[in-house]
Amino acid sequence: MDSCRNGCLILALVALLCLSVSASPNVLSEADKKFGTELLIKSEGSVSTLEEKYQLLRSFQVLGIRREELITCSEVEAVLMSSTSVKDLFYASKCGETLLCSFQESALKTTVSRLLSSLDNTEALLDIHFSLGTLAFLKVQFPVALNDPVSIFQKIKVLSAEDGSWKYNPDDAGTSAKAAGTALETMGDLISLAGQAFDDAKIRYLKGVASKLFEFLEKYADDGTQFIDERPLDGLYGGGGPLAATSQVVKGVAVVASHTSGHIEVPAERVISVAKFFLTAGIHGSLLDMFHVLDGLGVLDKNRFLVPVILSVRPSVLSLSAKEVFKISTTTVLGSPVSATITLRKAVRANEKEPFLLNQVLESDETKGVHNLNDILNKLDIGSYDLTFKVKILEEGRYATEPITIRRVLVTGVASIPEVEVGVLDSDTGSTDYVKRWNPMSKEVVSLYATHLQKLYFGLDILSPRQEQFIPHQAFLKLKHETKVEHLFLLKPSGKKLELSLNLLGLVEKLNYLSGIYTIDLIVGDVAMENPVMWNLGTVELDLPEPPEGKVKLTSQAESPFKYGPRPEITHMFRPAEKRAPPTLSNTFLALTLVPLLGFLVGLKLLNTNMKNFPSSGLPVLAALLFHLGIGSILGLYALFWLKLNLFQTLKLLALLGTVLTVPGYYILSHLADASAPKVKSA
């Protein structure tokens, strides 16, 4: 059991990796199904409720496995006879359906009458759904007659909204598409129980609801998947997320399609995007998620409205050296083959524009639904390719597929490096002092000697399996000193050759002036190369000059903490304070500024100015005083403003003082004007 568990874990990781790497989802392969089975078996121990047991049973059923240990028909019968919860009855009947149990009418008569009476008394969608579902299962065993099917139909219909969504209860605030899916499934069960009550108008109405439901699909991302999102209302009635919502909608449409004849209009590309949604979700996660995915896939695999067909290209990573071949198949989501003709429209190498191949019809093996692409195999070289396929299905009414699909495949193979050119060149003239061709076969190591005045040169060709020049993603040269200090250099493509030219004069500082013996390693790798290499080409003894004064030659021990340890702290250097004039000088000049003022006052005295016009008595005196005081106070305010206040406070006070000033000012000035005017006029 332990090794099985370990195997499961590894399988899980690999599967997850495969699922995440694939750009377009693949149908469930045998490996996926096996993996799913393992996961389900593991969760068997933790299921307890009937609902969970049904989910497990249905999941196994889709994967093609019968598990009778979970629940037996007699246990189901016991529940059906005694349980009073419609939900338990429903899930028990679903278990019975999966296990293909058969029951006698006599045993379940009371159950039937209980269900019929509960149908009359309830308005809730889920209760009606559970009751009708149970009755529909029982009808397969023995005849069941409903009292008033039309009123039940009305009860379900009254919960619908204008846009095609549904409520669960008459007093619900919102609606959801998932509820509409449940309503469709319920009405499908109703048709199977009382088909004669459904006239053409009702059938047309149901088909319309089913088609309209696909308009609620939302895009998941730009990968072509669409899903039905869960609304807050759904959370109150079981939840389950978008997987549950999408699966329920698909189920509802399928049940209606299976109980009505004729065609339901559903948009093909939306059904395909829902299939892709489930395939992308994959089988992993909780039991609930796996159940919804498998339930949805099970419905999409076989239904009467539209079966999506997926094109698979296997393997997605093809190994030329293992002589693998491409197998292209058109199947349903669970892997059942569907006949179609496939044309390879074009094959383009990734990052190139010119197609590599055009319009090749694939030969097919009709019985197995597998097509092969053997013709192009001997033209393929290693690298990534985008293959564009055009698919035409033979039975177009029942199946739908994307007409044009693009799949990316990676072709891997063994690349060869015939030889590596290693040389020492003179820096100035570029002439070769020494050149050696290193051969991977002989593994004869090179022993170079170079000073800082020379250049080291490395060059190589890499050939693909088709003998074409190949430029890998990773081509490095590593120089490692005896003190374990390493330096990596990139080999760059020039033309079709990979080259590296190390000018030692410029590198002296990077190498930290460390002279000595360096081992040379060549590292080449690419995702398409099955044989990445790390070759030891040999050694080079570098003779570098001594480091200049003040620069310490770092040893390897000193370097590592510097690289990975904390860096020296950076202290912020504030801008140095500006030079101010010495206080004495500035004070002197302050005094000097006041000198002209004194000069002014002296001058005034000399001119014999007087204050004769200053009024001596009465109101004018007050006004004059106030005027001068006002001006003085404003100047004082300015001084305060300079020292303390901000603009707004100052402006407020200034406005105040200003108004105080204007009154006496106006008065005194007009008084003076009147006083001098007669003098003027009389003159």
Place this chain on the structure above:
Amino acid sequence: MRGVARDVKALLSSIINLYVFYTLCTIVIKVVYMALVGSFPFNAFPLGFLSCVGTTVQAICLWMQVNPKNKEFKELSLEQAFVDFVLTNLVLHLVVMNFLRVERERE
């Protein structure tokens, strides 16, 4: 009586002349100081300088308005000219004080 008015005006003119002379002196001193010490804090120099220049200009305006020989401003009375002088001075000093305050806070 015209003589008295003329005398008053003449007197006032010479006061204003003296005032103008006083502000001009202050300007010269400030420029010399700045030339000696350099212009940090930068804004102090233009502030001081332009404040003096402003008062000088206002004084000159007042002188122009009061000058008996000046034909242009005959309609305006002495008092009005004086009020203009005072008001413009007040506004100028408000602005100057504002920038002085900013300079002070910057330190």
